[in-house]
Amino acid sequence: MPWDRNQMAARAAEELEDGMYVNLGIGIPTLVANYVGDKDITLQSENGMLGMGPFPVEGEEDPDLINAGKQTITELPRTAYFDSATSFGMIRGGKIAAAILGAMEVAENGDLANWMIPGKLVKGMGGAMDLVAGVGRVVVVMDHQNKHGQSKVLKECTLPLTGAGVVDRIITNLGVLDVVEGGLKIVETAEGVTEDELRAATEATIV
């Protein structure tokens, strides 16, 4: 059985080590916070906060306290606030250990596309280009194939890039792949998924 959204998030949480400062993207990456367990992880929200807490209970929402997805959130005892230039200073400066992000396409050379589809409504890249260019390690979490059954793990991205050669590890519903010299290396497969099945579902070169 391939992993479901929560199993992918749980697997991604294994990437995080005690003491890390981490930025989580929108979608499945947001779920990663539910699986960090006892590890001491500090979440960054790029609109200007370290130490992001959970969503508030009803009645406790504060319009001055939101995450990068504009959702109401809460603070923690360790929380620090700062302006956007400082926030992206710590991102660009490599102080954030890892970003876990969703993607539309990833290529075998680490190219990442996750911000626009030509001809469709373009909303903007937000902070994604800064994150993938700046953080220590970029982990992509996404479904292995699109809804038409085509591989999203490609030899070359077809969509406009968010970053060139920026991805370190890909976690999909079928398994885990690392970007290495010459292509992708299988790290593990989801329980019940064989290496042959993973290869068959992947357009990219597997070395």
Place this chain on the structure above:
Amino acid sequence: MKKVYGSAQEALDGLLFDGMFIAAGGFGLCGIPELSLEAIKQAGTKDLTFASNNAGVDDFGIGILLQTRQVKKMISSYVGENAEFMRQYLSGELELEFNPQGTLAERMRAGGCGIPGFYTKTGVGTVIAEGKDHKEFDGETYIMERGIVADLAIVKAWKADTTGNAIFRKTARNFNPPAAMCGKVCVMEVEEIVEPGELDGDHIHLPGIYVHRIVQGKHEKRIEQRTTRPAA
């Protein structure tokens, strides 16, 4: 030197002209200069270029100036929450320059600090890098981005003293300090104005040197995505 004005309309008097370039603070609808935006709408100033991370929603934030067709161009990182914006953009009425969020923030900060350009890895190998100066430093490729200097900055803080020393609250700080820094003139709206000495000088987020006109007012502070967890 008098910095405190009675209303946003008074604070903006003499500063607005058609075709001007305005830097605005705020992230989504959080920490936006809502009083100044309303006053600019009332003033009817046209052909505005805004450097602002977002464009508000249809009936709040910069969205109210899109409804009145006062905006010519947006420099933003994300504009996904605004149907009128999309309509004007797709019909060619509105220009849009996408900047990566951190690049936009740094362009404002740099402009305010007298830095006309800087190099960043952000956007290398993407459409953002097209036509920009590329340079190698220590074996890595960077692109040059320009600092921004705006005709006017409009920002929102929580508290300020009468000299403009300002404190922001939680994530409402966001783009407000860099936007304030890059304005030739900065109009700051606050929830409360206090006397000098009432704010601890060690706790000031933005020194008053960047702030030229201050106005106190009542803010709606609309929430864009109200999200809660179940009570335990």
